Amino acid sequence: MASVFVVEDDHHIRELAVRALADSGHVVRAEGTAMAGLQGVIDSSPDVVILDLGLPDLDGGDLLRMIRAISDVPVIVATARDDENEIVRLLNSGADEYVVKPYSGPELEARVRALLRRVDSAGNTRVLTIGGIEIDLRSRQVTVDGASVTLNRKEFDLLAYLAAHEGAVVPREELYAAVWREPYGGADKTIDVHLSWLRRKLGETAAQPRYIHTVRGVGVRLDGSM
Amino acid sequence: MASVFVVEDDHHIRELAVRALADSGHVVRAEGTAMAGLQGVIDSSPDVVILDLGLPDLDGGDLLRMIRAISDVPVIVATARDDENEIVRLLNSGADEYVVKPYSGPELEARVRALLRRVDSAGNTRVLTIGGIEIDLRSRQVTVDGASVTLNRKEFDLLAYLAAHEGAVVPREELYAAVWREPYGGADKTIDVHLSWLRRKLGETAAQPRYIHTVRGVGVRLDGSM
């Protein structure tokens, strides 16, 4: 059982989804517009969001990015079958699942269940702790060994993404895509400059890393256990 | 990067999948029959399984249940059937994702990535253990008898590929193609140099092998049981 938020403008589809999910024991809320949906997601902090892409007031992809900017909530996007590139793009920009419309109630329910099975075992806190670093995703405040440090937007987004993937080597390409939201031109040194500034604020250098470890030729890894 | 196992009987589709996944940096194994696939999944403990449903020797659903009986490995099912009920049934019986055939390389790659992201964020680790060697594919960290060793990119990729094929003799040609991502010019001695460096870091020599065994005229074999 979980709380699910449905954003879908078509009344009949919305009712189908709400009924199917409610029948299988979930707490369901629904809205019919992007802006109301965004507000609802913020207010009710659901465990899963079902997001229709064909909303009247805003592109579904934009809404997805707005949700991702404030939350790591798992998102299932509902889309038309013939749009393969769109699906790839959405999965890369933060969607966790997709269902193809028209979908059946049982299918949607199965997707929600499959997704929750993965997510339940993860600790869903709004504050990430990596070694001596505390990252509050909501207020965007960071402390290192208890002392507050001021990060600007890019620095915070870099740190937050690395922290969300603690221990994993994150390729520059992925890191750039996540923070800049645009394709990575391989020769772009900007990301290195920001990493350097971030390191300074975390109290380390590349030569004496405490958290951000360079894996030459592959990417960088945030690791608090060393 | 992860180790992926593909079970698909159609040669062309299999090659498409293998190439797409290898190009995006994964260690890939593939088989064309259900029984060989099951054996391969048992032997190589992959991080993700791509499972075709239209296998010649066994129903894909049955194979999925057999895999589920022995492992929690995430499974992506590939189905030509545009059959909604079939998909729901499979998701309920343990599949984690599905792709509809024919699928593109980028689409498959995106599904694998999305799945790995969920698995990783659930706190799972992807570790290969060969004798005293522990290989963490996510952080690219390696320990031998508990002691950390620092491998550079080529060394790590070589070791990871050999470990994913533990016990099998890997031809130089295949090893080179997997790590360098380009065709093997037969006279290339570079791979030998890197293998030598890797051996040194693992604490062995070719004359006194503990893990990497040379099979003269054929290739090399990683084996931790000796």
Place this chain on the structure above:
DNA sequence: AACGCGCCTTAAAAGAGCCCTAAGTGGCTT
């Protein structure tokens, strides 16, 4: 409008580490 400030990008240089080539040695096969 003009100014100041912070933020981001571009540029450039230096350093470190990695990778390939080359060459010599040793062992196995024929």
Place this chain on the structure above:
DNA sequence: AAGCCACTTAGGGCTCTTTTAAGGCGCGTT
């Protein structure tokens, strides 16, 4: 014994990464 194959070491070129510096842009303030 000769030839082939594999292993190792050494050296230099090159790529990748880091860091500093300078300039432009946006934005709020004066």
